[in-house]
Amino acid sequence: MTYQSRIRRIGWFAALGTCIALYALLHLKVNAVHADVVRAERQIVRLEEQNMLLETEFLTRSSQLQLAAWNRVDFGFEAPRADQFIDSPMQLASFGSPRGADAPQPIRLAGMTSGEDLPEFPKLVSPLTGQPLDERVLAGDEPDGRNVAVSLVAGPLRVPIAGAAEAAVAEVAMAGAATR
Amino acid sequence: MTAYAAPHTIVTGQAGRVDHRRRALLVARLRLLLIAGVFVLVAAAALVRITWIGTVESAPREQSMAEALLPLRGEITDRNGVPLARAFPAYALWFNPSAMAEGGDGGPPLVKSPEQVAAELKAIFPDLDQHEVTQQLRSGRAGYLRRRVLPEDANRVIAIGELALELPRETDRHYPQGRMAAHVLGYVAADGHGRVGMEAVLDEYLLDPARRADPVALSIDMRVQGALEDELRSGMRSVNAVGAAGIVLDVDTGEVLALASLPEFDPNDVQSSDVRVTQEQYDRGITAPAFNRVTNQVYELGSTFKPLAVAAAIDSGSITDLSRRYGATPYEVQGRTIRDSHPLGASLNTPEMLIHSSNIVTGHIVDEMGAATLRQYMVDLGMNERPYIELPARGFPIWQSGEWSRIRAITVGYGHGVAVTPLHLASAYAAMVNGGIWRPATLQRVAPGQAPRGRRVFKASTSARMNQLLRMIAVYGTGRNADAPGFRVGGKTGSAEKPGNGGYRQTSLVSTFAAAFPMDNPRYVVVAMLDEPQGTVASSYQRTAAWNAAPIVGRLVPRIGPQLGVLPDADRDIDLTDLRPLVGGVD
Numbered sequence: 001m002t003y004q005s006r007i008r009r010i011g012w013f014a015a016l017g018t019c020i021a022l023y024a025l026l027h028l029k030v031n032a033v034h035a036d037v038v039r040a041e042r043q044i045v046r047l048e049e050q051n052m053l054l055e056t057e058f059l060t061r062s063s064q065l066q067l068a069a070w071n072r073v074d075f076g077f078e079a080p081r082a083d084q085f086i087d088s089p090m091q092l093a094s095f096g097s098p099r100g101a102d103a104p105q106p107i108r109l110a111g112m113t114s115g116e117d118l119p120e121f122p123k124l125v126s127p128l129t130g131q132p133l134d135e136r137v138l139a140g141d142e143p144d145g146r147n148v149a150v151s152l153v154a155g156p157l158r159v160p161i162a163g164a165a166e167a168a169v170a171e172v173a174m175a176g177a178a179t180r
Numbered sequence: 181m182t183a184y185a186a187p188h189t190i191v192t193g194q195a196g197r198v199d200h201r202r203r204a205l206l207v208a209r210l211r212l213l214l215i216a217g218v219f220v221l222v223a224a225a226a227l228v229r230i231t232w233i234g235t236v237e238s239a240p241r242e243q244s245m246a247e248a249l250l251p252l253r254g255e256i257t258d259r260n261g262v263p264l265a266r267a268f269p270a271y272a273l274w275f276n277p278s279a280m281a282e283g284g285d286g287g288p289p290l291v292k293s294p295e296q297v298a299a300e301l302k303a304i305f306p307d308l309d310q311h312e313v314t315q316q317l318r319s320g321r322a323g324y325l326r327r328r329v330l331p332e333d334a335n336r337v338i339a340i341g342e343l344a345l346e347l348p349r350e351t352d353r354h355y356p357q358g359r360m361a362a363h364v365l366g367y368v369a370a371d372g373h374g375r376v377g378m379e380a381v382l383d384e385y386l387l388d389p390a391r392r393a394d395p396v397a398l399s400i401d402m403r404v405q406g407a408l409e410d411e412l413r414s415g416m417r418s419v420n421a422v423g424a425a426g427i428v429l430d431v432d433t434g435e436v437l438a439l440a441s442l443p444e445f446d447p448n449d450v451q452s453s454d455v456r457v458t459q460e461q462y463d464r465g466i467t468a469p470a471f472n473r474v475t476n477q478v479y480e481l482g483s484t485f486k487p488l489a490v491a492a493a494i495d496s497g498s499i500t501d502l503s504r505r506y507g508a509t510p511y512e513v514q515g516r517t518i519r520d521s522h523p524l525g526a527s528l529n530t531p532e533m534l535i536h537s538s539n540i541v542t543g544h545i546v547d548e549m550g551a552a553t554l555r556q557y558m559v560d561l562g563m564n565e566r567p568y569i570e571l572p573a574r575g576f577p578i579w580q581s582g583e584w585s586r587i588r589a590i591t592v593g594y595g596h597g598v599a600v601t602p603l604h605l606a607s608a609y610a611a612m613v614n615g616g617i618w619r620p621a622t623l624q625r626v627a628p629g630q631a632p633r634g635r636r637v638f639k640a641s642t643s644a645r646m647n648q649l650l651r652m653i654a655v656y657g658t659g660r661n662a663d664a665p666g667f668r669v670g671g672k673t674g675s676a677e678k679p680g681n682g683g684y685r686q687t688s689l690v691s692t693f694a695a696a697f698p699m700d701n702p703r704y705v706v707v708a709m710l711d712e713p714q715g716t717v718a719s720s721y722q723r724t725a726a727w728n729a730a731p732i733v734g735r736l737v738p739r740i741g742p743q744l745g746v747l748p749d750a751d752r753d754i755d756l757t758d759l760r761p762l763v764g765g766v767d
Contacts, residue, residue, distance in 0.1 A: 048249055056263070056266065059263060059357070065406070080742070082664075083666075
């Protein structure tokens with residue numbers, strides 16, 4: 001056997017070996033991805049089952065029988081009467097008209113205002129991060145409270161789901177700057 | 181392959197070269213043959229494998245999510261997609277005394293004492309019968325301790341630390357709404373097949389692997405069903421009735437939006453007493469809770485038939501003038517006296533007859549129409565056959581075959597002499613108010629525009645006239661307690677004595693209110709029926725339908741109307757101006 005043919009033979013072996021090694025690598029990779037997919041599928045199935053479990057539990061706890069019992073016993077709710085329905089914008093607008101001279105006093109409901117002993121408002125926790133959300137975001141205020149000139153809605157802002165408290169504060173600040 | 185190469189030999193000279201060439205040629209051929217052989221082998225192996233896969237081996241099973249998520253039994257939902265019955269992966273609590281003995285040491289099945297374990301289980305399940313469970317644990321018999329355990333309770337059971345308490349995962353049929361719509365849904369028995377309701381009807385579909393992934397939508401509206409059952413139950417309790425039945429039917433499609441029969445059963449926990457009665461109970465006329473009073477029990481539904489008789493008379497041309505007066509004094513027909521519950525004056529016209537519910541005047545109207553005509557209308561309304569609905573339990577009416585005598589026709593005119601189910605009545609009322617088309621009732625959702633064509637029983641003009649008359653009964657007559665403000669309810673009361681041994685029993689009534697709303701464009705028929713109501717404070721010590729069944733409808737309609745898209749409007753109503761002068765004496 002000549003030197004050349006020996007080199008060639010070794011070369012062939014090397015090529016074959018490389019191919020086998022590459023194939024083995026690919027095979028392992030495919031199997032790994034497959035296992036990942038299977039695991040993800042199993043997780044999806046498990047979550048779907050949990051989802052169904054929770055949904056069923058919710059439906060069971062809020063069954064019509066239960067709701068009827070609550071309405072009847074605890075809340076005393078009744079079906080709305082015919083005069084409680086509004087069928088035109090004009091009728092709706094008529095509610096804004098001033099009270100007549102001999103009209104009865106409107107019914108006032110009891111409520112708590114800030115002057116009384118208010119219990120502390122529960123802190124909202126982000127469902128994803130588990131951290132309490134930034135109170136400044138909830139309050140809808142600027143960090144220093146001077147840039148917001150106009151507030152369209154009273155009360156807290158929409159709570160950012162991703163818990164990006166700082167980003168939301170920045171947005172509020174920008175909105176404040178824009179409305180000024 | 182190179183391993184098969186021939187050894188190199190050194191040959192000199194011409195002969196050697198020839199020899200060398202021949203050898204090289206031979207080696208080359210051998211190698212070629214070898215390679216060809218390998219290829220043939222590989223090809224043959226592949227062929228064999230392909231043949232094997234194609235013929236012997238079973239098809240590859242696709243293990244995917246879809247299969248894992250496929251329920252063992254299909255889901256049943258209401259018309260809006262709210263699940264009413266679903267296959268539910270649940271845990272059971274099983275006592276396996278051999279779990280600890282598997283080591284062969286012959287020790288006791290429990291680590292702690294049976295009393296202690298039962299007490300700990302009692303702490304998890306407060307409704308557990310501690311004594312019974314203690315007995316079972318002590319006896320060493322394997323068996324269920326509980327058929328259904330919630331996941332959080334399952335974790336607490338594991339925390340007890342007893343190997344003998346096993347929690348096998350079992351797929352169970354769960355009805356989230358509990359007792360609601362039990363007769364419509366039915367239940368799944370231990371053999372895995374449905375019973376009684378749509379579970380039995382759809383059994384094949386719900387078990388079919390190809391189709392069970394898609395839920396089946398019923399025509400039931402869960403909210404309407406809940407309201408109907410709630411009102412029927414409170415109405416039934418307030419007058420101590422033995423049973424109640426109710427149905428809400430879409431007049432244009434025949435869809436049943438709610439169907440309730442009380443007393444009901446719990447499909448989540450069916451007892452043998454729910455489905456069978458003892459001989460003694462049977463003799464006393466008591467039915468099992470699983471018995472469906474709406475589709476299976478036939479009743480003489482009394483005066484609710486009078487509007488049907490009047491509609492037949494108007495439609496056949498027998499009544500041409502609604503102001504015509506008929507004598508209202510008792511009279512005798514074939515040896516039987518037709519009389520009213522109380523005197524209603526010397527004469528009444530047709531609207532007055534319906535408002536005061538006079539048997540005598542109904543008799544005159546039927547007499548003029550003729551027995552054969554009334555019979556034909558009753559046949560057209562499906563009163564001579566089982567009701568049209570998917571449910572397996574459908575009662576056959578008590579129906580006089582052959583030609584009707586005069587007295588038979590008169591009694592049928594005011595709802596005696598023929599016994600039908602409340603569903604028959606609802607379908608007939610739907611045909612009477614919807615323009616005259618009778619359609620079969622169905623429990624499966626009907627897609628818009630897919631309603632069955634049905635058959636015409638009454639002319640549209642007759643139907644329009646009947647809508648006015650039904651509304652008048654609710655405004656001026658016995659149906660006033662059902663007149664929910666703004667909903668334009670129209671309907672007729674009916675109180676019939678139940679037949680017993682040797683004639684009618686005056687002490688037990690069946691009181692019915694058959695109604696439709698809104699009468700200016702009828703969309704839904706509501707029938708409420710009470711079986712043997714008593715006179716109580718709630719009904720002003722009255723037993724007739726005006727005092728017990730009509731108020732049920734009066735309370736039900738405001739609850740279901742807005743949910744069904746019928747908004748109350750005090751400024752709208754059906755035009756009664758042409759009939760109002762005919763009923764002078766009412767307030």
